[in-house]
Amino acid sequence: MSIARKAGRGVLVMLLVTFALVVLMASAPGSVAEVILGENATPKNVAALDSQLGLDKPVVEQYADWLAHAVRGDLGTSPLTGQPVGGAIADRIPVTLELTVLAVLISLVLAVLFAVLCAARPGSLLDRALTAVSSVFLSVPAFIAGPVLIYFLSVRLGWFPVMGWTPVEEGLGANLRSALLPALSIAMVEVAAFHRLLRTDLITTLGEDFVDAARARGMSGTYVMFRHAFRPSSLSLVTMVGLSLGRLVGATAVAESLFSLPGLGQLLITSIGTRDVIMVQGMVAFTGVVCVAVNTLADIGYGVVDPRVRRVAAA
Template sequence: MVLPVLSRIGRSLLVVLLVTMAVVLLMSLAPGSAAEVILGEAATPEAVAALNAKLGLDQPLWAQYLNWLGDAVRGDLGESPVTGQPVTEAIVERLPVTLQLAVMALLLALVVSVLLAVASAVRPNSLVDRAINAVSSVFLSVPAFIAGPLLIYVFALQLGWFPVTGWSRLSDGIGPNLLGALLPAIAIALTEIAAFHRVLRADLIGTLREDFVGAARAKGMSGAYVMLRHALRPSSFSLVTLAGINLGRLIGGTVIVESLFALPGLGQLLATSIVTRDVVTVQGVVAFIAVVYVGVNTAVDLSYRLIDPRIRKVATA
């Protein structure tokens, strides 16, 4: 048991290392530097070179990366050369916004998709099933950068139910916070609902045809009990895997939505840092997201035994 866990941790650390290396290489291909952004367009080449030397940006790329990596291993993600703010502090400030959006979107997607999948799987190819599949196809074809403006136009500008942009923290009250977070969360959740529904629907239809489900029905158990007790849990493997993977992806994939709704989260921080050539902040944010991503995936793998007792029996056999 110990060796597989250590192997998993080693692979996860390798993924984080490769991701941060790729960030450095990609950022090096972009023209300009943080010194040019700080000094402005009127800066002389001499002033830019002097500031690059002061910030350590005149060193070879591999030396910059190794210096950053050595500090990151000790928990220091560096300091932004553009804002002067420690990267760890910037992440801590903005993480609650992004985390709330990602969790809200994931919970909305799970609840709605489970309800739709159960309704579809009870009578496959029925009118209800076809209607739900049609709605799911629409959701799947509408990305967040299209759903976001549509939701803003209808529910914020026309109906006035939600604020157009901006963010209210929980300290300002749960009501204002949820009003500011719900539309962005829905914009993120739409495509997740479609993906979750399709995966769970297919697995449920297959499970409902298994012999143990037929035996449960033959004992006189109600359809709702059979669905919830015998069919839903063993059909949730793919859904749990997909949800776990998507949670890590959602934490790093809210850039467009946070920009559309002017939300002070990690996505907006990452987008701003890329524009200003703030490599240190980009590295820190990407490294944090990569750690969260691989951590969530590891937790998903370990959760399989809790979902289906058959996994525990195989492991102990």
């Protein structure tokens, strides 16, 4: 029931966000009709095209029309390009999905490594050094990390291409070379957030009585860390990974623009600039559904990580 309530709240948030988006886009100066007709468009021609596209209707009526089609899986067709929104998302989702997955994997690997090393000897020189590194990561957003990484790893060292995208079909190695640098720029902030959270939880868990009992039985520090302390300490990390999706969407949009990648983020930014309300609205709705699904899976994952959650839910 808890999962159903969370999903219901997610749907409500998605409806509110998409409606607010329509209101904001309608309140901004200009319209997609002016973009289509160009600089020499007359007010009469703009008004005629607005009427043809249904943009002269009240905002509530526009939203109701869109929602009626959206619940049937039809997110509409871009009046600017004539491309169905669903088709545009399907064409670009592989790029964004690969960047997101790579960013999460890089974040988790580095964060778990940092956290385990720090929690094993809290207060040590290594702990202080890694915590300082994560603090630097936390203070460097993707729009700053991207150009810095491009300069050092692409321009100076030549390890990665400066920009552009190579599909998997053209070779996995070339694909990863084009994807790793933008994924790393996205992952830096997440590494810091994940590391700090897991480090704190591990240190707390390692001070529990059941951990002391395991040590008293002669178990090695590595065995105690990963067999007894890691699973109960990673519950908050599972939550954080689910909640980080919203940040990743924004960071991915920035990275795709910086590295000229044909993903959803670049399409979203372009569509906002051209006032393509239908495209923007469909992409926001799609992102909302993904966020709700990921957070629901995170809720289910609690029980896998910590069996105590399953017993509480069943009680």
